[in-house]
Amino acid sequence: AQSVSQHNHHVILSEAASLELGCNYSYGGTVNLFWYVQYPGQHLQLLLKYFSGDPLVKGIKGFEAEFIKSKFSFNLRKPSVQWSDTAEYFCAVQRGSTLGRLYFGRGTQLTVWP
Amino acid sequence: EAGVTQFPSHSVIEKGQTVTLRCDPISGHDNLYWYRRVMGKEIKFLLHFVKESKQDESGMPNNRFLAERTGGTYSTLKVQPAELEDSGVYFCASSQDKQFFLHFGNGTRLTVT
Numbered sequence: 001a002q003s004v005s006q007h008n009h010h011v012i013l014s015e016a017a018s019l020e021l022g023c024n025y026s027y028g029g030t031v032n033l034f035w036y037v038q039y040p041g042q043h044l045q046l047l048l049k050y051f052s053g054d055p056l057v058k059g060i061k062g063f064e065a066e067f068i069k070s071k072f073s074f075n076l077r078k079p080s081v082q083w084s085d086t087a088e089y090f091c092a093v094q095r096g097s098t099l100g101r102l103y104f105g106r107g108t109q110l111t112v113w114p
Numbered sequence: 115e116a117g118v119t120q121f122p123s124h125s126v127i128e129k130g131q132t133v134t135l136r137c138d139p140i141s142g143h144d145n146l147y148w149y150r151r152v153m154g155k156e157i158k159f160l161l162h163f164v165k166e167s168k169q170d171e172s173g174m175p176n177n178r179f180l181a182e183r184t185g186g187t188y189s190t191l192k193v194q195p196a197e198l199e200d201s202g203v204y205f206c207a208s209s210q211d212k213q214f215f216l217h218f219g220n221g222t223r224l225t226v227t
Contacts, residue, residue, distance in 0.1 A: 004156070034215060036218070042220070043117065043118070043218045043221070044207075044218035046216075049215055098170070100145055100147070100162055100169075100170075100209065100216075101147070101162060102159065102216060104149075104156045104157040104158070105156060106155060106156045107156070107157075
């Protein structure tokens with residue numbers, strides 16, 4: 001079945017460690033790609049998005065993601081995490097054939113220890 | 115601008131009862147979406163309104179779920195009768211245009227006992 005895969009369900013890091021969260025999707029054709037974040041007790045917020053152009057996109061709070069079309073991947077990175085980055089991170093795909101509708105991965109819970 | 119508002123934030127009901135969830139999108143957003151996350155699984159699409167019309171309801175699990183958006187403003191999602199497997203977090207989202215990113219509400223956590 002076509003899907004969005006997030007490889008890590010729970011990641012635990014110490015402050016200042018580097019972060020990379022994997023995301024792969026299996027849909028063909030044109031896609032828009034997103035990372036959303038949900039901080040404890042808050043709503044899902046857009047972290048960054050890729051529609052076209054430079055495959056390296058920068059988002060809020062020092063996050064970036066790289067779209068590698070040949071690998072169907074859109075991995076999220078941050079060079080140095082902070083305690084305040086503790087949250088759940090969701091990769092999502094918007095397919096050209098069903099614009100608007102998002103297909104989500106299962107989410108990755110990131111815990112950062114101070 | 116005010117964000118997407120969902121009510122209630124939590125609901126605990128017994129199997130067989132009826133529950134109605136409400137979503138107020140961002141003013142001026144024609145597109146309104148409902149999603150659901152069952153514990154431990156991915157957030158799944160339920161349906162999409164454009165103004166008051168259902169654009170895509172292919173994600174609705176069964177006919178116990180009824181979504182409405184009268185007047186193209188707020189939307190309700192009714193579950194009748196509720197079953198245990200309906201427990202989860204129901205998210206609402208809105209957008210100006212299909213190609214823009216979605217703004218999400220805080221979600222309604224539904225527990226069916």
